[in-house]
Amino acid sequence: MARTDSGAAAGFKRVARGELGYSPKQVEKFMEAARSYLRGSRSAEPVTSHQVRTVAFDAVRGGYDAAQVDAALDRLEDALARRERDELIDSEGEDAWLHEVGYLAGILRNRLLRPDGERFRRPSKNASPSYNVRDVDDLCHRLLDYLEHDAAMNADDVRTAVFRTVTGQEGYEETQVDAFLDRCVELIAKIA
Numbered sequence: 001m002a003r004t005d006s007g008a009a010a011g012f013k014r015v016a017r018g019e020l021g022y023s024p025k026q027v028e029k030f031m032e033a034a035r036s037y038l039r040g041s042r043s044a045e046p047v048t049s050h051q052v053r054t055v056a057f058d059a060v061r062g063g064y065d066a067a068q069v070d071a072a073l074d075r076l077e078d079a080l081a082r083r084e085r086d087e088l089i090d091s092e093g094e095d096a097w098l099h100e101v102g103y104l105a106g107i108l109r110n111r112l113l114r115p116d117g118e119r120f121r122r123p124s125k126n127a128s129p130s131y132n133v134r135d136v137d138d139l140c141h142r143l144l145d146y147l148e149h150d151a152a153m154n155a156d157d158v159r160t161a162v163f164r165t166v167t168g169q170e171g172y173e174e175t176q177v178d179a180f181l182d183r184c185v186e187l188i189a190k191i192a
Contacts, residue, residue, distance in 0.1 A: 012064040012072070021063025030055055034076055038083075049080040049189060053182055074159060081189035097190075104187045105147055111180060112144040120172035120180070130171025132164040139163075143184055155188045 015021040034052070036044040052073055057063075089097050111119055116137045123130045139161050145151035158181050165171070 012068045014062055015065055017062045020059040020061060022057040022066055022069050023060045024064050026057045027064050027069055030057075031072070031076075034080075038079070047080065049077045049084060050186070052077040052080060053185060074156065077185075078155065078189055078192070081186070081192070085190055101187065101190050104183065104190070108180070108183060108187060109144070109147055112140050112147070120176045122169045122171070123173045126168035128168055129165050129174065130168060131174055131177050132166050132171055135163040136172050136177055139181075146188075153188065154192065155185045158184050158188065 012024075012027065014024070033045065034047045037047045055073065057069070085097060088100065117133050119137065119140055139158070142151065142153060142157070146153040161181070163177075
């Protein structure tokens, strides 16, 4: 259950005192840096969509509600990806943007074209948790349809994908799948 008080600067609800949430100090520091950059402050360090996608916050008791922060980060990532696309087109032309998108799409497509059950490596330890192969392959089919047939898909479809967990060699290695899906989100955000 969430507490009713929220962070003055960030506007996120806190979880109950005994529950874990994101560190308010870390969230507020990151969000303020991003806001400052988006406002065009000359002293602001650049914040990229990649940094937003990969940022991690410590879990603390009574911290900010993770779902609220994650949703805000998704919106921020999309805004920064649009800005990065527009800046690339303005500075180097639309051909440079098309080349970047085409290159990334080619890399992703090569893995998507691998046979079912062979797209990602299996965990090296038998006791390691891994992702259900069929669940991951089903998402890969949707991604391939997106790339080859303009099927409807957005970054949130990938961000919110959930896979059943299996043990060891029965599934795909989680870290490799997660890294690949991050690149898929990057591509979809560049195109959107």
